[in-house]
Amino acid sequence: MHRALATVNLESIRHNLASLQGRLSPGTSLMAVVKADGYGHGAAEVARAAQEAGAAALGVATAGEAVSLRDAGIEGPLVVLGPLTGAGLEAAVHAGAEVTLWSEQFIRELVRVGRVMKHPIRVHIKVDTGMHRLGLYPRRLPGFLDAIDTEPEIELAGVMSHFATADEAGGVAGGEAGPEDSGQDGDFFHYQLKAFEEAIQPVILRTPGKITYHCANSAATIGFPQAHFDMVRCGIAVYGLSPFQADPFADGLRPALRLTSYVADVKRLTEGDSVGYGRSWIAPRNTHIAVIPIGYGDGFSRGLSSRGRVLIGGRPYPVVGRVSMDIITADLGGDGPAIRHGDEVVLIGRQGEEVILAEELAAALGTINYEITCNLSSRVERRYEG
Numbered sequence: 001m002h003r004a005l006a007t008v009n010l011e012s013i014r015h016n017l018a019s020l021q022g023r024l025s026p027g028t029s030l031m032a033v034v035k036a037d038g039y040g041h042g043a044a045e046v047a048r049a050a051q052e053a054g055a056a057a058l059g060v061a062t063a064g065e066a067v068s069l070r071d072a073g074i075e076g077p078l079v080v081l082g083p084l085t086g087a088g089l090e091a092a093v094h095a096g097a098e099v100t101l102w103s104e105q106f107i108r109e110l111v112r113v114g115r116v117m118k119h120p121i122r123v124h125i126k127v128d129t130g131m132h133r134l135g136l137y138p139r140r141l142p143g144f145l146d147a148i149d150t151e152p153e154i155e156l157a158g159v160m161s162h163f164a165t166a167d168e169a170g171g172v173a174g175g176e177a178g179p180e181d182s183g184q185d186g187d188f189f190h191y192q193l194k195a196f197e198e199a200i201q202p203v204i205l206r207t208p209g210k211i212t213y214h215c216a217n218s219a220a221t222i223g224f225p226q227a228h229f230d231m232v233r234c235g236i237a238v239y240g241l242s243p244f245q246a247d248p249f250a251d252g253l254r255p256a257l258r259l260t261s262y263v264a265d266v267k268r269l270t271e272g273d274s275v276g277y278g279r280s281w282i283a284p285r286n287t288h289i290a291v292i293p294i295g296y297g298d299g300f301s302r303g304l305s306s307r308g309r310v311l312i313g314g315r316p317y318p319v320v321g322r323v324s325m326d327i328i329t330a331d332l333g334g335d336g337p338a339i340r341h342g343d344e345v346v347l348i349g350r351q352g353e354e355v356i357l358a359e360e361l362a363a364a365l366g367t368i369n370y371e372i373t374c375n376l377s378s379r380v381e382r383r384y385e386g
């Protein structure tokens with residue numbers, strides 16, 4: 001019995017890779033994005049499974065994440081997608097990671113670090129086509145290419161961009177808005193796509209070599225085949241979670257993570273008894289409560305107080321009362337006598353015929369599935385199967 005256990009099915013990760021790759025034309029490769037400890041699933045284990053299933057590259061956000069993957073023995077192309085400062089850049093480059101580049105100042109830093117390396121540093125230039133965060137404006141790209149052309153320490157590996165709205169306008173499942181009624185956001189996606197196509201023309205003309213052009217995240221990979229280019233960068237879909245906050249199964253994905261706890265006690269309550277902090281829930285009738293040793297300290301959000309559901313014995317029961325740091329409580333109603341100390345409790349995933357999706361928890365909390373799995377804390381033990 002584990003008080004808080006995340007079981008990650010690596011067979012599902014490989015299935016999701018195969019499903020995503022099935023959408024790509026021959027010659028388009030897939031980068032598996034494993035930042036934030038593999039969206040809470042465990043970066044090294046997911047990276048290994050993704051590579052087994054044919055991922056051509058791995059993506060992370062920070063130097064520390066790149067170094068941890070190498071320390072775990074993960075080899076192969078690895079790209080740091082986020083910004084790096086001096087020490088981080090050195091660490092990333094020594095870990096053999098490729099880096100993302102968009103500023104002149106960063107060129108100088110790269111040259112400095114590159115001088116002591118035996119091989120040139122492989123870089124991906126990030127173009128800002130409308131996200132207005134990282135990246136250089138397309139009109140500056142030709143001058144930027146001139147600047148790195150003269151530096152033998154720098155080797156151009158790719159040119160990339162990132163979409164602001166791909167998740168709102170595409171997908172079989174369609175998300176909130178299908179392509180037919182995507183309005184502004186569909187327009188903005190196409191505006192960004194066109195800006196990227198135009199931006200890379202001069203690069204294609206002057207650098208006919210092997211440059212990888214890439215801009216699609218999971219949503220664009222599923223929703224917009226015209227945005228695939230040479231490589232897609234998939235995070236959320238690798239884990240079997242829907243980039244559209246819809247049903248992942250509808251897009252051929254299988255959620256890989258199951259979050260479980262157990263029934264630590266079954267408590268009899270008389271009508272009018274309250275449960276937990278603040279007495280926020282009062283039993284409307286005589287009932288039984290399951291006491292479950294998981295809480296917001298594990299990443300089961302306090303916002304689910306009297307809103308979430310759990311599965312026990314293949315049936316759903318409402319979370320009642322406050323979610324505390326270490327404990328939640330669920331109303332078992334008349335089923336109380338049938339439920340035993342030690343019974344498995346599912347908080348995310350399948351049990352019998354029932355399933356609780358991370359998307360359901362996200363909707364109840366007004367957030368997205370990404371945050372649900374990223375928030376699982378280090379107190380949750382990770383197990384791998386498949």
Ligand SMILES: *Cc1c(COP(=O)(O)O)cnc(C)c1O
Binds near residue numbers: 219234
């Ligand atoms: C995180 C990230 C991705 C993956 O996005 P998903 O929506 O999880 O597929 C792709 N590209 C960049 C630059 C990222 O930072």
